[in-house]
Amino acid sequence: MKKHNFYAGPSILPQFTIENTIKAIENFSDMGLSLLEISHRSKQFIAVVDEATALFKELLNIPEGYSVLFLGGGASTQFAMVPFNLLNKKAAYLNTGVWAKKALKEAKLFGEVEVVASSEDKNFSYIPKGYKIPKDADYFHITTNNTIYGTEIKEDISSEIPLVADMSSDIFSRPVDVSKYAMIYGGAQKNLAPSGVTFVIIKNDILGKVDRMIPTMFKYETHIENESMFNTPPVVPIYAALQTLKWLKANGGLTKMKEVNEKKAALLYNEIDRNPLFKGTANKEDRSLMNICFVMNEGYEKHEEAFSAYATAQGMVGLKGHRSVGGFRASTYNALPIESVQVLVKVMQDFEKSIS
Numbered sequence: 001m002k003k004h005n006f007y008a009g010p011s012i013l014p015q016f017t018i019e020n021t022i023k024a025i026e027n028f029s030d031m032g033l034s035l036l037e038i039s040h041r042s043k044q045f046i047a048v049v050d051e052a053t054a055l056f057k058e059l060l061n062i063p064e065g066y067s068v069l070f071l072g073g074g075a076s077t078q079f080a081m082v083p084f085n086l087l088n089k090k091a092a093y094l095n096t097g098v099w100a101k102k103a104l105k106e107a108k109l110f111g112e113v114e115v116v117a118s119s120e121d122k123n124f125s126y127i128p129k130g131y132k133i134p135k136d137a138d139y140f141h142i143t144t145n146n147t148i149y150g151t152e153i154k155e156d157i158s159s160e161i162p163l164v165a166d167m168s169s170d171i172f173s174r175p176v177d178v179s180k181y182a183m184i185y186g187g188a189q190k191n192l193a194p195s196g197v198t199f200v201i202i203k204n205d206i207l208g209k210v211d212r213m214i215p216t217m218f219k220y221e222t223h224i225e226n227e228s229m230f231n232t233p234p235v236v237p238i239y240a241a242l243q244t245l246k247w248l249k250a251n252g253g254l255t256k257m258k259e260v261n262e263k264k265a266a267l268l269y270n271e272i273d274r275n276p277l278f279k280g281t282a283n284k285e286d287r288s289l290m291n292i293c294f295v296m297n298e299g300y301e302k303h304e305e306a307f308s309a310y311a312t313a314q315g316m317v318g319l320k321g322h323r324s325v326g327g328f329r330a331s332t333y334n335a336l337p338i339e340s341v342q343v344l345v346k347v348m349q350d351f352e353k354s355i356s
């Protein structure tokens, strides 16, 4: 039976990415060798990094003065690398979920942290508004998409101090005005590549302003100067990322992605709002286009397991909500075809009929 992949991460990738990566694992760049066994310093692989960097710049329209890096360690390593490199005295954080909390916990190791606003009072079901960004902080950190709770900052906010964004789960889902950010980073395993590579987009002139010593590997300048080749980068995930970037370009770029993502999300949110069995957990205006969270409505809780089993039997995979929210989470990343959302909606409707 056809599977519909709603996993939150690692998650669905374009078939194009998977097929081309398999081919390269068999024979990379006509070298007669596998991608698994070639030097990261071969000219063929350097060409991969160069092309991936160029496509990042093209697709996101990255202005002059920014570097694109492909690192190891996941977004979680960036939680520490950001304050290590940027925090002198004080940093400001928006607390919108578990990932934001993990990020600000690391920042506290390096200086004062001002949490400008938090949505923890309502289990992170909304994005705080009307907060003031302190002018005396070294940077302001946000998490644009809260993968676990299904809330998203869908517009680029303005900040007078350098803005740093964890975009792990909504990178490339919409056009972004990169000039508004000092730094954007994320683990690639949500919307770009298999796990193992972390992307960093950083404005060069924000660096070199902290007094502390920074170990070589944790210093952004090291990776900028060596074009992500200071040590062995994650070769296979970078190759796969390049395939996804090519797929994005061939499929209309980020304007088109946004259009399709909005369509997919509207389809599913409309069903959640219509179907008496279900209710959404995120504040409507803050609903994510990438992770759609819902639970059984009051009075229908006892059907949760049956719905889960029914959906699984119909080919739905990865619908289980994160343990801190419960219920269900349908992740609708770029590579998820609209047909999968249509099938899920049908499954919800058929289940409704089956119990009434």
Ligand SMILES: *Cc1c(COP(=O)(O)O)cnc(C)c1O
Binding pocket: 009, 073, 074, 075, 076, 077, 099, 143, 145, 146, 147, 166, 167, 168, 169, 186, 187, 188, 190
């Ligand atoms: C998944 C995720 C992370 C953690 O990424 P790792 O690469 O596993 O460290 C951080 N932030 C957000 C928003 C995420 O969705």
